[in-house]
Amino acid sequence: MRVFRGIAALGLALTLAGCANLPSLPQGTEEAAWHRHEAAILAGTQWSLDGSFGLRVGHRGWSAGLRWREADDRYHIDIYDPLGRTVAVLAGRPGDVTLRDDRGRSYRASSAAGLMKRALGWSLPVSGLRYWIRGVPVPGMPVEARRLDGRGRLAQLRQSGWDLRYQDYDYDTVNARPMRVVMTHGDVRLVVVVNQWDDRG
Amino acid sequence: MSRVSESWPAPAKLNLFLHIIGRRADGYHLLQTVFQFLDYGDSLAFESRPGGQVSRAEGPRDLPEADDLCVRAARLLLQETGLREGVRLRLRKRLPMGGGLGGGSSDAATVLVALNALWRAGLTTDDLAQLGLRLGADVPVFVHGFAAWAEGVGERLTPLPDLPVPWYAVVRPTVAIATAELFADPKLTRDCVPLTIRDFLSGAGGNVFEPVARARYPAVAQVLDALSAYAPARLTGTGACVFAAFADEASARDALRALPGEWSGFVARGCNTSPLQDRLRRMSVDEGAA
Numbered sequence: 001m002r003v004f005r006g007i008a009a010l011g012l013a014l015t016l017a018g019c020a021n022l023p024s025l026p027q028g029t030e031e032a033a034w035h036r037h038e039a040a041i042l043a044g045t046q047w048s049l050d051g052s053f054g055l056r057v058g059h060r061g062w063s064a065g066l067r068w069r070e071a072d073d074r075y076h077i078d079i080y081d082p083l084g085r086t087v088a089v090l091a092g093r094p095g096d097v098t099l100r101d102d103r104g105r106s107y108r109a110s111s112a113a114g115l116m117k118r119a120l121g122w123s124l125p126v127s128g129l130r131y132w133i134r135g136v137p138v139p140g141m142p143v144e145a146r147r148l149d150g151r152g153r154l155a156q157l158r159q160s161g162w163d164l165r166y167q168d169y170d171y172d173t174v175n176a177r178p179m180r181v182v183m184t185h186g187d188v189r190l191v192v193v194v195n196q197w198d199d200r201g
Numbered sequence: 202m203s204r205v206s207e208s209w210p211a212p213a214k215l216n217l218f219l220h221i222i223g224r225r226a227d228g229y230h231l232l233q234t235v236f237q238f239l240d241y242g243d244s245l246a247f248e249s250r251p252g253g254q255v256s257r258a259e260g261p262r263d264l265p266e267a268d269d270l271c272v273r274a275a276r277l278l279l280q281e282t283g284l285r286e287g288v289r290l291r292l293r294k295r296l297p298m299g300g301g302l303g304g305g306s307s308d309a310a311t312v313l314v315a316l317n318a319l320w321r322a323g324l325t326t327d328d329l330a331q332l333g334l335r336l337g338a339d340v341p342v343f344v345h346g347f348a349a350w351a352e353g354v355g356e357r358l359t360p361l362p363d364l365p366v367p368w369y370a371v372v373r374p375t376v377a378i379a380t381a382e383l384f385a386d387p388k389l390t391r392d393c394v395p396l397t398i399r400d401f402l403s404g405a406g407g408n409v410f411e412p413v414a415r416a417r418y419p420a421v422a423q424v425l426d427a428l429s430a431y432a433p434a435r436l437t438g439t440g441a442c443v444f445a446a447f448a449d450e451a452s453a454r455d456a457l458r459a460l461p462g463e464w465s466g467f468v469a470r471g472c473n474t475s476p477l478q479d480r481l482r483r484m485s486v487d488e489g490a491a
Contacts (some may be wrong), residue, residue: 036450039467040468043454079337170244170293171476172483174450175469179246181209196257196293199467 004167025152033152037174041136046071049133051194055122062122066192068133075130077112088120094127104195123124124190125162125183132157132164135178151176161185170197205291206319211311212242212339213302214342215369215437215444218406220393229354230384233396233406237348237364239371240476241469243304245271245311253279257290261266270305270336274312277332282322282405292462299377301438303343310343310404311337311477318484346475350398355488359398362473367446368453371437372428372466374420378441386413411436424464431456446471 025033046070053060064087067078077090089100090112099107099115108114116123131138137146137159149155151172157164168180177197183190217235224230250256255275257266266272272291290312296304313329316322326345335339340356344438349358364458383389390409400406414436415422421436424443426446428434431452432445447453460466 040450040454052333136270150398168207171210171212171240171242173240173470173476175241179244188269194293195291197295 002059023197025150030152030182031147032149033146033174034154037152038136038174040136040174042139044134047075047197047199049194049198051192053193054191056125056189060122070130072127075126075193088116090115097126101107125160125185128160128162129164129192132162132183133178133181133194135166135169135176206246206315207310208244208246208293208313209480210242210244211304212472212476213239213296213371214309214339215239215371215471216301216312217435218401219408219410219438220256220396220406221389221391221409222395223464224391225354230391231353233389233393234351234355235349235361235364235401235406236342236351236373237361238346238472238475239302239369239469240472241295241467242302242372243292243296243308243311243474245308245315246291248289248291249317250289252287252289253285254363255279255290256288257292270309271312273315274309274333274336278313278316278320278322278324281328281332282320282456284320284322284324286316287319288316295472297373299380300373301378301436301440302371302442303339303438306333307339307343307477308426309333310340313345313412314344314422314477315462315482318481341479343475346478348471348473350401361398364471364473365446366471366473367448368456368468368470369444369446369476370428370431370453370466370468371442371444372424372457372460372464374418374424374441375441375465376418376420376441376464377422378414378418378439380439382417383410383413383439386417388416388466389413390440407419408436410439414440424460426455427460431459458465 001153031164050067052065065080069076074093079087080174081087091098094161095110097109097112097115101119107115107119112126113123128138135154137143137157141159144158152170156165162183162185165182166178169176170179179194191196214236217237220233221230222233255272257269257272271292275288292308296302310333313333317324317329330341330344334356342349342358345358347360348364349360351358351482396405421440424486425434428443428445432447434443434445437444457466457468
């Protein structure tokens with residue numbers, strides 16, 4: 001592939017991040033930049049994203065579009081197929097979630113992941129994703145491992161048994177938002193690709 | 202996914218002041234302004250496609266593809282270089298249309314700069330800026346990517362590498378401004394005494410569009426007044442966005458949070474080098490290292 005041969009080189013350099021001669025921030029400065037970045041993200045109480053995900057569990061796989069909106073701890077998640085037809089809508093707040101499936105049936109429970117498993121046969125780690133997809137760990141939960149990317153953002157995170165790799169961001173600074181995240185947990189692999197971020201305040 | 206590039210930033214700009222000092226024979230206004238970039242804005246990713254075609258990924262937009270400045274920028278680059286590459290543009294919008302933040306021009310500049318690099322088309326920054334000028338008067342400043350004093354119709358640039366880089370709170374009044382109307386307003390001041398860079402650096406200059414935007418759009422006046430309670434607020438470009446500078450990030454966020462909820466906004470750092478140029482340099486360094 002001639003067109004984007006630069007990209008292959010770039011991908012390689014990113015995989016090796018930390019050992020290449022990247023114009024990285026000095027270590028102390030980077031920790032400080034990371035904490036500012038994390039605080040800024042957590043301060044935002046209204047945000048939304050449009051994107052898609054691919055989920056693989058063992059040999060089974062699903063992929064769908066994802067529209068996720070949050071305002072003051074309430075979330076509204078639309079999952080739709082390639083033709084734009086709704087597969088499921090999740091709405092609620094932590095501890096009280098309702099799922100409506102494509103046949104209009106409603107389910108209610110305290111955990112989104114449990115609901116999805118019951119109604120759809122597969123699930124997304126919603127309570128973690130609410131933070132991970134914005135590039136920060138879930139607050140108040142142990143961080144098993146964390147690696148920064150040289151610019152004050154997460155390159156890798158392990159939390160709650162999930163391993164997250166951040167493969168693309170839109171900006172290099174405090175306003176950076178992840179554009180592609182690969183998450184694995186045992187034989188589960190989840191890739192989220194963001195097309196659009198919208199964050200206010 | 203391997204055919205899709207990483208994201209490239211298309212940052213916002215602010216006009217730290219904006220004066221009109223006269224008019225050219227062809228009707229264009231002669232401006233004086235200072236552009237500074239923000240570390241916040243749109244971004245673009247590029248998907249390689251066979252066959253010399255330029256297209257864009259579907260988005261929630263009502264703009265015909267042929268009028269899309271990004272598509273036009275990519276086609277212009279192909280035409281200029283004779284390359285036969287194909288590309289699909291994936292634009293991720295964060296900046297409001299008609300906000301005075303330069304979103305459309307910045308998107309087009311990022312297409313030119315990124316594709317020139319990805320395709321190794323070999324055009325210089327000056328070449329790209331010349332191409333950019335054919336797309337819009339504000340495109341060259343985004344291509345060059347340095348904070349600048351600008352004159353003419355906005356295309357004659359003098360770098361200002363040492364401007365202060367405060368944190369800005371940027372607030373968007375819920376109103377769409379008709380730029381042409383503002384330019385046509387009989388009350389618009391078109392004969393400002395020309396300033397020097399030194400005048401600006403010692404605090405001279407305002408935005409001539411502010412009084413006319415205030416008078417025509419009460420929402421703009423409200424945001425200017427509300428934000429001014431925290432720090433001096435000013436209009437960027439012809440609006441509608443309003444900004445104020447703060448010494449640190451926390452103060453900027455506090456001010457934004459204290460404003461009424463119906464206005465959207467964001468906090469960003471001023472940059473004297475555009476995040477696009479930083480990204481370009483990072484690509485060169487990465488390739489050198491790989």
